[in-house]
Amino acid sequence: MNKRKTRLQAILEILTNNVIGSQEELSRLLAARGFVVTQATLSRDLKALRTTKVATDFGGYRYVVMQPGEVPVDEVWEAVPSTAQSGTHHAVESIALAGNILVIKTRTGYASGLAYDIDQLDSPYLLGTISGADTVIAIVNEQYSRTEIFDSFLGFFPDSVLEKARDQFL
Template sequence: MKKKRHEKLIEMIQNNVIETQEQMADMLRAEGFDVTQATVSRDIRELRLTKRSTPDGKHKYVIIQDDAGMNDKYTDVLKAGFVSMDSAQNILVIRTVSGMAMAVAAALDAMEFEEVVGCIAGDDTIMAAIRTNEDVQIVMNRLNDLLS
């Protein structure tokens, strides 16, 4: 069932402008799939979906393609969604544009910073677990370099 759902999700993304997880879930339900928001969120991460800007200023889900320029694409996602960041000991809290936290977290995970243990994303906030308190500053500096 998961494979069929993923195939349908890819087809829907290629043929429609899907801006939100809720819209994605509604479309899957209309196709006969019994999904929750958590299922859709997992599918987004497993399929490596991200949001891209459209010419009219909206954002839509797209499939990240593997190629040599992926770090540039991840940086583009960071730049498009990043608002601010702050730390609380070994936790890095990143604020994003509304609806972009999942895409920015996926980009951060894909960059494979050795200091980042993992990320949890909501709608506009990411909590990244960093190995040590000292590593937080290293990650923040690297992100600032990427964003400038």
């Protein structure tokens, strides 16, 4: 295996088994494994591995590997489990539906992680998301009723947020 492939595999292993929030932190862990790289090389490697930063439940950020099955290495690693699998998103402050656009307001810094988790749901009710610092725009699939869409969010968004928005989905 060539040096780049070995390094990419090491990055995948580090990101899969650790919460890494910065390139500096990742660089130190790579150096401990014998891979001394420049920041530019590390950025190219992270891009090649299709990583992204998402908000953690604790207010920080972490790198996650998007679509690990498409990573150009010999071994496929499991994706980092998303918080979509762990229950309600308490950082969500409100939701509003306008036509087929769902606007989701979050605490500052949580929108990216929420958008990631929504995308990981692979729901037929939603076509995709776009996130900012405190807002997620989700495009709703108009093939489904608003009631079906609302029901799909039970247990995902806080009950208090859903209750305030219920009238928009009836």
